[in-house]
Amino acid sequence: MTTCGLARDALNLLRERKGGYDIVISDVYMPDMDGFKLLELVGLEMDLPVIMMSVDGETSRVMKGVQHGACDYLLKPIRMKELRNIWQHVFRKKIHEVRDIEILEGNESFQMTRNGSDQYEDGHVLCGEDLTSINKRKHFESKHDEKDTGDSISTKKARVVWSVDLHQKFVKAVNQIGFDTTSLPSFDGAMTGSVCLAEVGPKKILDMMNVPWLTRENVASHLQKYRLYLSRLQKENDFKNPAGGIKQSDSPLRDSAGSFGSQNSINLQHNDVSNGSYIFSGSSLVVHNGDPRSHDSDRKRLVSTPVEEPKRTLTVNVPNPRIPRSSQMEFGQPLAPPQSEVDFGALDSTFPTKYPWCGIQLKKEHNPLHLNDEFSHLPLPGQKQLTQADYPQPAPAISSAPSSTPSHNEYRSNVNHARSTAIAVDSSPIQTKTDVANHQAVEPNSKSTPSLENQGFNMNSITEFESSRKNINLGMLPFTTLEEDLQVCWVPGDCYMNLGLQNIEVLEYFDPGLITDVPVNLNDGLRFDYEFYDPTEYSLIDQSLFIA
DNA sequence: CTTACAATAT
DNA sequence: CATATTGTAA
Numbered sequence: 001m002t003t004c005g006l007a008r009d010a011l012n013l014l015r016e017r018k019g020g021y022d023i024v025i026s027d028v029y030m031p032d033m034d035g036f037k038l039l040e041l042v043g044l045e046m047d048l049p050v051i052m053m054s055v056d057g058e059t060s061r062v063m064k065g066v067q068h069g070a071c072d073y074l075l076k077p078i079r080m081k082e083l084r085n086i087w088q089h090v091f092r093k094k095i096h097e098v099r100d101i102e103i104l105e106g107n108e109s110f111q112m113t114r115n116g117s118d119q120y121e122d123g124h125v126l127c128g129e130d131l132t133s134i135n136k137r138k139h140f141e142s143k144h145d146e147k148d149t150g151d152s153i154s155t156k157k158a159r160v161v162w163s164v165d166l167h168q169k170f171v172k173a174v175n176q177i178g179f180d181t182t183s184l185p186s187f188d189g190a191m192t193g194s195v196c197l198a199e200v201g202p203k204k205i206l207d208m209m210n211v212p213w214l215t216r217e218n219v220a221s222h223l224q225k226y227r228l229y230l231s232r233l234q235k236e237n238d239f240k241n242p243a244g245g246i247k248q249s250d251s252p253l254r255d256s257a258g259s260f261g262s263q264n265s266i267n268l269q270h271n272d273v274s275n276g277s278y279i280f281s282g283s284s285l286v287v288h289n290g291d292p293r294s295h296d297s298d299r300k301r302l303v304s305t306p307v308e309e310p311k312r313t314l315t316v317n318v319p320n321p322r323i324p325r326s327s328q329m330e331f332g333q334p335l336a337p338p339q340s341e342v343d344f345g346a347l348d349s350t351f352p353t354k355y356p357w358c359g360i361q362l363k364k365e366h367n368p369l370h371l372n373d374e375f376s377h378l379p380l381p382g383q384k385q386l387t388q389a390d391y392p393q394p395a396p397a398i399s400s401a402p403s404s405t406p407s408h409n410e411y412r413s414n415v416n417h418a419r420s421t422a423i424a425v426d427s428s429p430i431q432t433k434t435d436v437a438n439h440q441a442v443e444p445n446s447k448s449t450p451s452l453e454n455q456g457f458n459m460n461s462i463t464e465f466e467s468s469r470k471n472i473n474l475g476m477l478p479f480t481t482l483e484e485d486l487q488v489c490w491v492p493g494d495c496y497m498n499l500g501l502q503n504i505e506v507l508e509y510f511d512p513g514l515i516t517d518v519p520v521n522l523n524d525g526l527r528f529d530y531e532f533y534d535p536t537e538y539s540l541i542d543q544s545l546f547i548a
Numbered sequence: 549c550t551t552a553c554a555a556t557a558t
Numbered sequence: 559c560a561t562a563t564t565g566t567a568a
Binding site for chain 2: 159160161162217218221222224225
Binding site: 201202227 | 559560561566567
Protein backbone atom coordinates (compact mmCIF):
# COMPACT_ATOMS: atom_id res chain seq x y z
CA MET A 1 0.00 0.00 0.00
CA THR A 2 1.26 3.39 -0.87
CA THR A 3 0.17 6.59 0.64
CA CYS A 4 0.65 10.01 -0.76
CA GLY A 5 0.22 13.42 0.66
CA LEU A 6 -0.55 14.96 -2.64
CA ALA A 7 -2.90 13.93 -5.33
CA ARG A 8 -0.25 14.68 -7.93
CA ASP A 9 2.11 12.23 -6.39
CA ALA A 10 -0.50 9.62 -6.34
CA LEU A 11 -1.36 10.23 -9.90
CA ASN A 12 2.21 10.01 -10.94
CA LEU A 13 2.66 6.75 -9.18
CA LEU A 14 -0.42 5.39 -10.70
CA ARG A 15 0.74 6.38 -14.14
CA GLU A 16 4.15 4.97 -13.65
CA ARG A 17 3.03 1.71 -12.39
CA LYS A 18 -0.10 0.82 -14.05
CA GLY A 19 -1.18 -2.49 -12.84
CA GLY A 20 0.74 -1.96 -9.69
CA TYR A 21 -2.27 -0.86 -7.82
CA ASP A 22 -5.63 -2.31 -7.35
CA ILE A 23 -7.56 0.40 -5.75
CA VAL A 24 -7.40 4.06 -4.96
CA ILE A 25 -8.68 5.52 -1.78
CA SER A 26 -8.78 9.24 -1.84
CA ASP A 27 -9.94 11.97 0.38
CA VAL A 28 -12.21 14.54 -1.07
CA TYR A 29 -10.12 17.33 0.26
CA MET A 30 -6.51 17.40 -0.66
CA PRO A 31 -3.99 20.15 -0.70
CA ASP A 32 -3.25 20.20 -4.35
CA MET A 33 -6.26 18.81 -6.00
CA ASP A 34 -9.87 18.21 -5.50
CA GLY A 35 -10.63 14.63 -4.78
CA PHE A 36 -13.21 14.60 -7.47
CA LYS A 37 -10.70 15.75 -9.95
CA LEU A 38 -8.43 12.93 -9.06
CA LEU A 39 -11.31 10.59 -9.30
CA GLU A 40 -12.02 11.81 -12.73
CA LEU A 41 -8.48 11.50 -13.89
CA VAL A 42 -8.09 8.06 -12.57
CA GLY A 43 -11.30 7.10 -14.21
CA LEU A 44 -10.10 8.41 -17.53
CA GLU A 45 -6.61 7.11 -17.49
CA MET A 46 -6.96 3.82 -15.81
CA ASP A 47 -9.45 1.35 -14.81
CA LEU A 48 -9.21 1.34 -11.10
CA PRO A 49 -11.83 1.40 -8.46
CA VAL A 50 -11.75 4.62 -6.53
CA ILE A 51 -13.12 5.06 -3.09
CA MET A 52 -13.72 8.50 -1.77
CA MET A 53 -13.57 9.42 1.82
CA SER A 54 -14.21 12.51 3.80
CA VAL A 55 -15.36 13.81 7.05
CA ASP A 56 -18.00 15.55 5.15
CA GLY A 57 -21.02 13.42 4.87
CA GLU A 58 -23.12 15.89 3.09
CA THR A 59 -25.25 14.11 0.64
CA SER A 60 -24.58 16.35 -2.23
CA ARG A 61 -20.95 15.62 -1.90
CA VAL A 62 -21.41 11.97 -1.54
CA MET A 63 -23.60 12.01 -4.56
CA LYS A 64 -21.05 13.90 -6.45
CA GLY A 65 -18.48 11.31 -5.65
CA VAL A 66 -20.67 8.52 -6.80
CA GLN A 67 -21.68 10.34 -9.90
CA HIS A 68 -18.12 10.88 -10.79
CA GLY A 69 -17.49 7.24 -10.65
CA ALA A 70 -16.46 6.56 -7.12
CA CYS A 71 -17.33 3.10 -6.13
CA ASP A 72 -17.76 3.96 -2.52
CA TYR A 73 -17.76 6.90 -0.22
CA LEU A 74 -16.55 6.48 3.28
CA LEU A 75 -17.11 8.89 6.05
CA LYS A 76 -14.00 9.73 7.79
CA PRO A 77 -13.75 8.24 10.99
CA ILE A 78 -13.32 5.14 9.02
CA ARG A 79 -13.64 1.88 10.76
CA MET A 80 -12.03 -1.33 10.01
CA LYS A 81 -15.32 -2.80 9.18
CA GLU A 82 -15.68 -0.55 6.28
CA LEU A 83 -12.21 -1.17 5.11
CA ARG A 84 -12.72 -4.79 5.25
CA ASN A 85 -15.28 -4.49 2.64
CA ILE A 86 -13.50 -2.47 0.08
CA TRP A 87 -11.71 -5.42 -1.24
CA GLN A 88 -14.94 -6.26 -2.86
CA HIS A 89 -14.46 -3.56 -5.35
CA VAL A 90 -11.18 -4.92 -6.36
CA PHE A 91 -12.46 -8.36 -6.40
CA ARG A 92 -15.30 -7.60 -8.60
CA LYS A 93 -13.11 -6.02 -11.03
CA LYS A 94 -10.65 -8.77 -11.05
CA ILE A 95 -13.17 -11.33 -11.52
CA HIS A 96 -13.89 -9.94 -14.83
CA GLU A 97 -10.32 -10.20 -15.64
CA VAL A 98 -10.27 -13.73 -14.67
CA ARG A 99 -7.62 -13.12 -12.29
CA ASP A 100 -9.05 -14.72 -9.36
CA ILE A 101 -6.57 -16.83 -7.83
CA GLU A 102 -5.63 -16.19 -4.43
CA ILE A 103 -8.35 -13.97 -3.77
CA LEU A 104 -9.24 -16.41 -1.50
CA GLU A 105 -6.69 -15.93 0.87
CA GLY A 106 -8.62 -13.16 1.27
CA ASN A 107 -8.69 -12.10 4.59
CA GLU A 108 -5.40 -10.95 5.05
CA SER A 109 -4.38 -10.70 1.59
CA PHE A 110 -6.45 -7.80 1.37
CA GLN A 111 -4.66 -5.60 3.64
CA MET A 112 -1.49 -7.17 4.46
CA THR A 113 -0.72 -7.77 0.95
CA ARG A 114 1.16 -10.63 0.05
CA ASN A 115 3.39 -9.93 -2.59
CA GLY A 116 2.91 -12.72 -4.67
CA SER A 117 3.09 -12.76 -8.24
CA ASP A 118 0.72 -10.02 -8.38
CA GLN A 119 2.91 -7.35 -7.22
CA TYR A 120 0.62 -6.52 -4.54
CA GLU A 121 -2.44 -5.00 -3.87
CA ASP A 122 -1.83 -1.57 -3.12
CA GLY A 123 -4.23 0.94 -2.55
CA HIS A 124 -2.93 4.17 -2.30
CA VAL A 125 -4.38 6.56 -0.06
CA LEU A 126 -4.34 10.14 -0.52
CA CYS A 127 -5.55 12.05 2.20
CA GLY A 128 -5.10 14.78 4.45
CA GLU A 129 -6.31 13.30 7.38
CA ASP A 130 -8.39 14.98 9.68
CA LEU A 131 -7.95 12.69 12.40
CA THR A 132 -9.27 15.19 14.61
CA SER A 133 -12.70 13.99 14.24
CA ILE A 134 -11.84 10.61 15.28
CA ASN A 135 -12.37 9.26 18.61
CA LYS A 136 -9.67 7.07 19.56
CA ARG A 137 -8.24 6.76 16.30
CA LYS A 138 -4.95 7.21 17.78
CA HIS A 139 -1.93 8.95 17.99
CA PHE A 140 -0.35 7.41 15.12
CA GLU A 141 -2.55 9.16 12.92
CA SER A 142 -1.85 12.37 14.49
CA LYS A 143 1.70 12.13 13.48
CA HIS A 144 1.70 11.91 9.84
CA ASP A 145 -1.61 12.27 8.62
CA GLU A 146 -1.88 10.53 5.47
CA LYS A 147 0.37 7.73 5.85
CA ASP A 148 -0.67 6.96 9.22
CA THR A 149 -4.03 6.05 8.25
CA GLY A 150 -3.00 3.66 5.74
CA ASP A 151 -0.09 2.40 7.61
CA SER A 152 -1.76 2.01 10.82
CA ILE A 153 -4.30 -0.11 9.28
CA SER A 154 -2.05 -2.24 7.31
CA THR A 155 0.52 -2.36 9.98
CA LYS A 156 -1.62 -3.56 12.68
CA LYS A 157 -1.33 -7.15 13.19
CA ALA A 158 -4.42 -8.90 12.34
CA ARG A 159 -6.01 -10.47 15.29
CA VAL A 160 -6.66 -14.08 15.07
CA VAL A 161 -10.21 -14.84 15.16
CA TRP A 162 -10.69 -18.21 16.67
CA SER A 163 -13.65 -19.14 14.71
CA VAL A 164 -15.50 -22.19 15.53
CA ASP A 165 -13.73 -23.97 12.89
CA LEU A 166 -10.43 -23.02 14.25
CA HIS A 167 -11.39 -23.85 17.72
CA GLN A 168 -12.48 -27.19 16.61
CA LYS A 169 -9.14 -27.87 15.18
CA PHE A 170 -7.65 -26.70 18.34
CA VAL A 171 -9.72 -28.93 20.48
CA LYS A 172 -9.12 -31.79 18.23
CA ALA A 173 -5.43 -31.29 18.46
CA VAL A 174 -5.54 -31.05 22.18
CA ASN A 175 -7.52 -34.16 22.46
CA GLN A 176 -5.35 -36.07 20.15
CA ILE A 177 -2.24 -35.08 21.86
CA GLY A 178 -3.65 -35.92 25.14
CA PHE A 179 -4.74 -39.14 23.76
CA ASP A 180 -1.48 -40.19 22.38
CA THR A 181 0.55 -39.29 25.32
CA THR A 182 -1.60 -40.81 27.86
CA SER A 183 -2.36 -43.67 25.70
CA LEU A 184 -4.98 -44.87 28.01
CA PRO A 185 -7.82 -42.78 28.29
CA SER A 186 -9.97 -45.49 29.21
CA PHE A 187 -11.09 -44.17 32.40
CA ASP A 188 -12.77 -41.12 33.26
CA GLY A 189 -10.26 -40.66 35.89
CA ALA A 190 -9.62 -37.12 36.05
CA MET A 191 -6.05 -37.80 36.72
CA THR A 192 -5.36 -39.07 33.36
CA GLY A 193 -6.87 -36.17 31.78
CA SER A 194 -4.94 -33.80 33.81
CA VAL A 195 -1.78 -35.46 32.98
CA CYS A 196 -2.45 -35.25 29.40
CA LEU A 197 -3.16 -31.67 29.48
CA ALA A 198 -0.06 -30.95 31.29
CA GLU A 199 1.84 -32.44 28.49
CA VAL A 200 0.00 -30.58 25.91
CA GLY A 201 1.81 -27.52 24.84
CA PRO A 202 1.11 -24.80 22.40
CA LYS A 203 3.74 -26.06 20.10
CA LYS A 204 2.34 -29.46 19.74
CA ILE A 205 -1.07 -28.15 19.33
CA LEU A 206 0.08 -25.84 16.68
CA ASP A 207 1.67 -28.66 14.81
CA MET A 208 -1.36 -30.76 15.04
CA MET A 209 -3.62 -28.10 13.90
CA ASN A 210 -1.73 -27.64 10.76
CA VAL A 211 -2.84 -24.13 10.21
CA PRO A 212 -0.08 -22.31 8.45
CA TRP A 213 -0.67 -18.79 9.45
CA LEU A 214 -1.28 -19.51 13.06
CA THR A 215 1.54 -18.75 15.42
CA ARG A 216 2.57 -20.48 18.55
CA GLU A 217 1.62 -17.43 20.49
CA ASN A 218 -1.80 -17.51 19.07
CA VAL A 219 -2.24 -21.00 20.22
CA ALA A 220 -0.76 -20.28 23.57
CA SER A 221 -3.11 -17.46 24.08
CA HIS A 222 -6.04 -19.52 23.12
CA LEU A 223 -4.86 -22.35 25.24
CA GLN A 224 -4.76 -20.06 28.17
CA LYS A 225 -8.27 -19.06 27.61
CA TYR A 226 -9.25 -22.61 27.05
CA ARG A 227 -7.76 -23.73 30.27
CA LEU A 228 -9.47 -21.05 32.12
CA TYR A 229 -12.61 -22.12 30.59
CA LEU A 230 -12.02 -25.67 31.58
CA SER A 231 -11.18 -24.80 35.07
CA ARG A 232 -14.29 -22.91 35.31
CA LEU A 233 -16.27 -25.81 34.11
CA GLN A 234 -14.64 -28.01 36.51
CA LYS A 235 -15.48 -25.81 39.32
CA GLU A 236 -19.02 -25.99 38.48
CA ASN A 237 -18.95 -29.65 38.25
CA ASP A 238 -17.25 -29.92 41.50
CA PHE A 239 -19.87 -28.01 43.11
CA LYS A 240 -22.48 -30.09 41.73
CA ASN A 241 -21.03 -33.30 42.74
CA PRO A 242 -18.13 -32.58 44.77
CA ALA A 243 -17.74 -36.01 46.00
CA GLY A 244 -19.61 -38.58 44.17
CA GLY A 245 -20.66 -36.87 41.11
CA ILE A 246 -17.48 -37.70 39.49
CA LYS A 247 -18.84 -39.93 36.92
CA GLN A 248 -21.17 -37.56 35.46
CA SER A 249 -18.79 -34.85 35.21
CA ASP A 250 -16.39 -36.92 33.37
CA SER A 251 -18.55 -38.23 30.76
CA PRO A 252 -20.03 -34.98 30.02
CA LEU A 253 -16.78 -33.44 29.42
CA ARG A 254 -15.90 -35.91 26.91
CA ASP A 255 -19.03 -35.32 25.21
CA SER A 256 -18.35 -31.78 24.91
CA ALA A 257 -15.14 -32.35 23.24
CA GLY A 258 -16.69 -34.67 20.89
CA SER A 259 -19.36 -32.32 20.12
CA PHE A 260 -16.88 -30.00 18.84
CA GLY A 261 -15.55 -32.44 16.57
CA SER A 262 -18.88 -33.07 15.20
CA GLN A 263 -19.47 -29.54 14.62
CA ASN A 264 -16.37 -29.36 12.74
CA SER A 265 -17.46 -31.81 10.33
CA ILE A 266 -20.44 -29.81 9.76
CA ASN A 267 -18.69 -26.67 9.21
CA LEU A 268 -18.01 -25.33 5.95
CA GLN A 269 -14.86 -25.64 4.38
CA HIS A 270 -14.68 -22.19 3.23
CA ASN A 271 -13.51 -21.41 6.51
CA ASP A 272 -10.09 -22.08 5.75
CA VAL A 273 -9.87 -19.11 3.90
CA SER A 274 -11.27 -17.11 6.42
CA ASN A 275 -14.69 -17.36 7.14
CA GLY A 276 -15.18 -18.67 10.24
CA SER A 277 -18.17 -17.02 10.44
CA TYR A 278 -20.73 -19.25 9.86
CA ILE A 279 -19.96 -22.49 10.67
CA PHE A 280 -21.42 -24.27 13.32
CA SER A 281 -24.75 -24.69 12.34
CA GLY A 282 -24.64 -28.00 13.80
CA SER A 283 -25.08 -26.86 17.24
CA SER A 284 -27.89 -24.74 16.42
CA LEU A 285 -29.60 -27.49 14.72
CA VAL A 286 -29.44 -29.55 17.64
CA VAL A 287 -30.78 -26.99 19.69
CA HIS A 288 -33.79 -25.91 18.24
CA ASN A 289 -36.57 -27.74 17.24
CA GLY A 290 -36.60 -25.98 14.19
CA ASP A 291 -36.25 -22.59 15.17
CA PRO A 292 -33.26 -20.85 14.18
CA ARG A 293 -32.69 -19.07 17.29
CA SER A 294 -29.67 -20.63 18.58
CA HIS A 295 -28.86 -17.93 20.94
CA ASP A 296 -32.00 -18.12 22.60
CA SER A 297 -31.24 -21.46 23.61
CA ASP A 298 -28.17 -20.33 25.27
CA ARG A 299 -29.86 -17.91 27.27
CA LYS A 300 -32.43 -20.27 28.09
CA ARG A 301 -29.88 -22.45 29.35
CA LEU A 302 -29.08 -19.90 31.83
CA VAL A 303 -32.48 -20.00 32.96
CA SER A 304 -32.56 -23.62 33.23
CA THR A 305 -29.43 -23.78 35.10
CA PRO A 306 -30.61 -21.61 37.75
CA VAL A 307 -33.34 -23.90 38.24
CA GLU A 308 -31.17 -26.77 38.46
CA GLU A 309 -29.29 -26.02 41.48
CA PRO A 310 -29.97 -22.94 43.25
CA LYS A 311 -28.47 -23.81 46.48
CA ARG A 312 -25.15 -24.43 45.23
CA THR A 313 -24.93 -21.18 43.75
CA LEU A 314 -24.62 -19.75 47.08
CA THR A 315 -21.83 -21.94 47.89
CA VAL A 316 -20.32 -21.22 44.65
CA ASN A 317 -18.94 -18.03 45.61
CA VAL A 318 -16.63 -19.77 47.77
CA PRO A 319 -16.18 -22.62 45.62
CA ASN A 320 -13.83 -25.21 46.14
CA PRO A 321 -10.54 -24.20 46.83
CA ARG A 322 -9.74 -27.29 45.12
CA ILE A 323 -7.19 -27.49 42.66
CA PRO A 324 -7.80 -24.77 40.38
CA ARG A 325 -6.50 -26.35 37.36
CA SER A 326 -7.81 -29.64 38.16
CA SER A 327 -10.50 -28.87 35.83
CA GLN A 328 -8.18 -29.64 33.17
CA MET A 329 -8.17 -33.10 34.25
CA GLU A 330 -11.59 -33.64 33.20
CA PHE A 331 -10.81 -32.00 30.16
CA GLY A 332 -8.08 -34.34 29.61
CA GLN A 333 -10.49 -36.97 29.08
CA PRO A 334 -10.02 -36.25 25.59
CA LEU A 335 -9.85 -39.83 25.42
CA ALA A 336 -13.14 -39.87 24.07
CA PRO A 337 -12.82 -39.66 20.43
CA PRO A 338 -13.00 -36.15 19.56
CA GLN A 339 -14.80 -36.35 16.45
CA SER A 340 -17.75 -37.95 17.74
CA GLU A 341 -20.71 -36.53 16.28
CA VAL A 342 -22.36 -38.86 18.46
CA ASP A 343 -22.15 -36.50 21.20
CA PHE A 344 -24.23 -34.31 19.32
CA GLY A 345 -26.75 -36.88 18.95
CA ALA A 346 -26.60 -37.37 22.58
CA LEU A 347 -27.37 -33.85 23.06
CA ASP A 348 -30.26 -34.07 20.89
CA SER A 349 -31.48 -36.95 22.74
CA THR A 350 -31.11 -35.11 25.88
CA PHE A 351 -33.11 -32.46 24.52
CA PRO A 352 -36.15 -34.46 24.02
CA THR A 353 -35.89 -36.06 27.28
CA LYS A 354 -35.53 -32.90 29.03
CA TYR A 355 -38.16 -31.46 27.11
CA PRO A 356 -40.76 -33.29 28.92
CA TRP A 357 -39.81 -31.96 32.15
CA CYS A 358 -39.48 -28.74 30.84
CA GLY A 359 -41.64 -27.37 33.05
CA ILE A 360 -39.48 -26.44 35.52
CA GLN A 361 -36.63 -27.96 36.68
CA LEU A 362 -34.83 -30.27 34.74
CA LYS A 363 -31.85 -30.40 36.35
CA LYS A 364 -28.88 -31.61 37.56
CA GLU A 365 -27.41 -34.34 35.79
CA HIS A 366 -27.71 -32.59 32.66
CA ASN A 367 -25.87 -29.74 33.90
CA PRO A 368 -22.59 -31.28 33.61
CA LEU A 369 -23.30 -31.93 30.10
CA HIS A 370 -24.24 -28.51 29.51
CA LEU A 371 -21.09 -27.33 30.76
CA ASN A 372 -19.34 -29.37 28.34
CA ASP A 373 -21.28 -28.13 25.56
CA GLU A 374 -20.56 -24.74 26.51
CA PHE A 375 -17.10 -25.42 26.23
CA SER A 376 -17.37 -26.31 22.77
CA HIS A 377 -18.86 -23.07 22.06
CA LEU A 378 -15.96 -21.19 23.12
CA PRO A 379 -14.44 -20.99 19.89
CA LEU A 380 -17.22 -19.28 18.38
CA PRO A 381 -17.10 -16.07 20.06
CA GLY A 382 -14.41 -14.54 18.24
CA GLN A 383 -15.65 -14.78 14.84
CA LYS A 384 -16.18 -11.29 13.98
CA GLN A 385 -12.71 -10.39 13.75
CA LEU A 386 -10.85 -8.99 11.02
CA THR A 387 -9.23 -11.80 9.48
CA GLN A 388 -12.21 -13.66 8.75
CA ALA A 389 -14.31 -10.83 8.05
CA ASP A 390 -13.27 -10.42 4.62
CA TYR A 391 -14.73 -13.34 3.28
CA PRO A 392 -18.01 -13.04 4.16
CA GLN A 393 -20.22 -13.91 1.68
CA PRO A 394 -21.45 -17.02 2.96
CA ALA A 395 -23.15 -15.34 5.61
CA PRO A 396 -25.76 -13.95 3.53
CA ALA A 397 -26.39 -17.30 2.27
CA ILE A 398 -27.23 -18.28 5.67
CA SER A 399 -29.95 -15.95 5.91
CA SER A 400 -31.29 -16.94 2.64
CA ALA A 401 -30.97 -20.54 3.33
CA PRO A 402 -32.95 -20.24 6.35
CA SER A 403 -35.23 -23.04 6.30
CA SER A 404 -32.76 -25.68 5.76
CA THR A 405 -30.12 -24.31 7.95
CA PRO A 406 -31.44 -22.09 10.44
CA SER A 407 -28.74 -23.23 12.47
CA HIS A 408 -25.88 -21.23 11.50
CA ASN A 409 -25.91 -18.79 14.11
CA GLU A 410 -23.13 -17.76 15.97
CA TYR A 411 -22.44 -18.59 19.36
CA ARG A 412 -20.29 -15.92 20.16
CA SER A 413 -22.63 -13.43 21.30
CA ASN A 414 -23.49 -15.53 24.14
CA VAL A 415 -20.12 -16.02 25.23
CA ASN A 416 -19.26 -12.55 25.77
CA HIS A 417 -21.99 -11.79 28.01
CA ALA A 418 -21.68 -14.54 30.34
CA ARG A 419 -19.57 -12.82 32.79
CA SER A 420 -21.31 -9.65 32.76
CA THR A 421 -24.37 -11.48 33.41
CA ALA A 422 -23.03 -12.96 36.41
CA ILE A 423 -22.43 -9.66 37.84
CA ALA A 424 -25.57 -8.25 36.72
CA VAL A 425 -27.38 -11.12 38.02
CA ASP A 426 -26.77 -10.32 41.51
CA SER A 427 -28.69 -7.25 41.17
CA SER A 428 -31.19 -8.95 39.05
CA PRO A 429 -33.46 -10.19 41.66
CA ILE A 430 -34.89 -6.87 42.00
CA GLN A 431 -35.05 -6.02 38.46
CA THR A 432 -36.32 -9.16 37.22
CA LYS A 433 -39.85 -8.37 36.78
CA THR A 434 -39.33 -5.20 35.02
CA ASP A 435 -36.85 -6.68 32.77
CA VAL A 436 -39.12 -9.31 31.80
CA ALA A 437 -41.65 -6.93 30.74
CA ASN A 438 -39.29 -5.15 28.57
CA HIS A 439 -38.09 -8.20 27.14
CA GLN A 440 -41.40 -9.35 26.08
CA ALA A 441 -42.05 -6.17 24.37
CA VAL A 442 -39.14 -6.78 22.24
CA GLU A 443 -39.96 -10.26 21.44
CA PRO A 444 -42.87 -9.73 19.28
CA ASN A 445 -40.83 -8.73 16.42
CA SER A 446 -38.63 -11.61 16.48
CA LYS A 447 -41.38 -13.98 16.47
CA SER A 448 -43.09 -12.65 13.56
CA THR A 449 -40.16 -12.89 11.31
CA PRO A 450 -37.45 -14.70 12.94
CA SER A 451 -35.30 -15.28 10.01
CA LEU A 452 -35.54 -11.84 8.72
CA GLU A 453 -34.81 -10.32 11.91
CA ASN A 454 -31.88 -12.38 12.33
CA GLN A 455 -30.45 -11.05 9.28
CA GLY A 456 -31.36 -7.70 10.26
CA PHE A 457 -29.28 -8.42 13.13
CA ASN A 458 -29.32 -6.73 16.22
CA MET A 459 -26.11 -5.29 16.73
CA ASN A 460 -26.82 -3.79 19.93
CA SER A 461 -28.46 -6.48 21.45
CA ILE A 462 -25.84 -7.25 23.85
CA THR A 463 -27.38 -5.44 26.60
CA GLU A 464 -30.64 -6.62 25.50
CA PHE A 465 -29.44 -10.06 25.59
CA GLU A 466 -28.38 -9.98 29.00
CA SER A 467 -31.49 -8.41 30.06
CA SER A 468 -33.39 -10.90 28.14
CA ARG A 469 -31.68 -13.67 29.86
CA LYS A 470 -32.45 -12.27 33.10
CA ASN A 471 -35.90 -11.85 32.09
CA ILE A 472 -36.19 -15.28 31.08
CA ASN A 473 -34.86 -16.49 34.20
CA LEU A 474 -37.12 -14.40 36.08
CA GLY A 475 -39.97 -15.29 34.02
CA MET A 476 -39.28 -18.80 34.48
CA LEU A 477 -38.82 -18.52 38.09
CA PRO A 478 -40.80 -15.76 39.32
CA PHE A 479 -40.06 -16.78 42.71
CA THR A 480 -36.50 -16.90 42.28
CA THR A 481 -35.32 -17.14 45.66
CA LEU A 482 -32.16 -15.61 46.57
CA GLU A 483 -30.55 -18.83 46.01
CA GLU A 484 -31.81 -19.12 42.59
CA ASP A 485 -30.67 -15.76 41.75
CA LEU A 486 -27.34 -16.65 42.83
CA GLN A 487 -27.30 -19.55 40.63
CA VAL A 488 -28.14 -17.53 37.83
CA CYS A 489 -25.19 -15.51 38.30
CA TRP A 490 -23.13 -18.39 38.66
CA VAL A 491 -24.19 -20.04 35.61
CA PRO A 492 -23.38 -17.27 33.47
CA GLY A 493 -19.90 -17.47 34.40
CA ASP A 494 -19.83 -20.91 33.23
CA CYS A 495 -21.48 -20.06 30.20
CA TYR A 496 -18.79 -18.57 28.50
CA MET A 497 -19.31 -20.50 25.55
CA ASN A 498 -22.12 -22.60 25.97
CA LEU A 499 -24.50 -22.93 23.39
CA GLY A 500 -25.62 -26.28 22.73
CA LEU A 501 -26.25 -27.35 26.17
CA GLN A 502 -27.85 -24.28 27.10
CA ASN A 503 -29.94 -24.45 24.18
CA ILE A 504 -31.09 -27.74 25.07
CA GLU A 505 -31.98 -26.91 28.47
CA VAL A 506 -33.55 -23.87 27.41
CA LEU A 507 -35.78 -25.60 25.15
CA GLU A 508 -36.93 -27.75 27.80
CA TYR A 509 -37.50 -24.90 29.84
CA PHE A 510 -39.33 -23.09 27.30
CA ASP A 511 -41.28 -25.68 25.83
CA PRO A 512 -43.92 -25.19 28.25
CA GLY A 513 -45.03 -22.27 26.37
CA LEU A 514 -42.62 -19.91 27.70
CA ILE A 515 -41.14 -20.15 24.43
CA THR A 516 -43.30 -17.63 23.03
CA ASP A 517 -41.81 -15.11 25.21
CA VAL A 518 -38.40 -16.34 24.96
CA PRO A 519 -38.09 -16.61 21.33
CA VAL A 520 -37.47 -13.07 20.95
CA ASN A 521 -34.35 -13.33 22.75
CA LEU A 522 -33.25 -16.05 20.65
CA ASN A 523 -33.63 -14.13 17.60
CA ASP A 524 -31.61 -11.43 18.92
CA GLY A 525 -28.96 -13.78 19.65
CA LEU A 526 -28.88 -14.89 16.18
CA ARG A 527 -27.57 -11.80 14.91
CA PHE A 528 -24.61 -13.48 13.48
CA ASP A 529 -21.63 -11.85 12.34
CA TYR A 530 -23.73 -10.10 10.23
CA GLU A 531 -22.09 -6.94 10.88
CA PHE A 532 -19.65 -7.59 8.28
CA TYR A 533 -21.93 -7.24 5.68
CA ASP A 534 -23.56 -4.11 5.83
CA PRO A 535 -26.78 -4.33 4.30
CA THR A 536 -25.67 -1.76 1.95
CA GLU A 537 -22.39 -3.19 1.34
CA TYR A 538 -23.76 -6.48 1.02
CA SER A 539 -25.86 -5.39 -1.78
CA LEU A 540 -22.81 -4.17 -3.43
CA ILE A 541 -21.20 -7.41 -3.32
CA ASP A 542 -22.10 -9.68 -6.02
CA GLN A 543 -22.94 -12.98 -4.81
CA SER A 544 -21.72 -14.26 -7.99
CA LEU A 545 -18.31 -13.33 -6.93
CA PHE A 546 -18.33 -15.68 -4.19
CA ILE A 547 -19.80 -18.35 -6.09
CA ALA A 548 -17.02 -18.24 -8.46
C1' DC B 549 -18.30 1.66 31.51
C1' DT B 550 -17.71 -3.18 31.63
C1' DT B 551 -16.48 -7.62 29.94
C1' DA B 552 -14.01 -10.67 27.19
C1' DC B 553 -10.62 -11.70 23.95
C1' DA B 554 -6.21 -11.96 21.99
C1' DA B 555 -1.58 -10.08 22.18
C1' DT B 556 2.29 -9.22 24.54
C1' DA B 557 5.26 -9.13 28.64
C1' DT B 558 7.16 -11.43 32.35
C1' DC C 559 5.93 -22.83 28.64
C1' DA C 560 2.70 -20.75 32.06
C1' DT C 561 0.94 -16.89 33.87
C1' DA C 562 0.20 -11.87 34.27
C1' DT C 563 -0.52 -7.76 32.12
C1' DT C 564 -1.98 -4.79 28.44
C1' DG C 565 -4.72 -3.10 24.60
C1' DT C 566 -8.97 -3.26 22.11
C1' DA C 567 -13.43 -4.18 20.66
C1' DA C 568 -18.09 -5.07 21.59
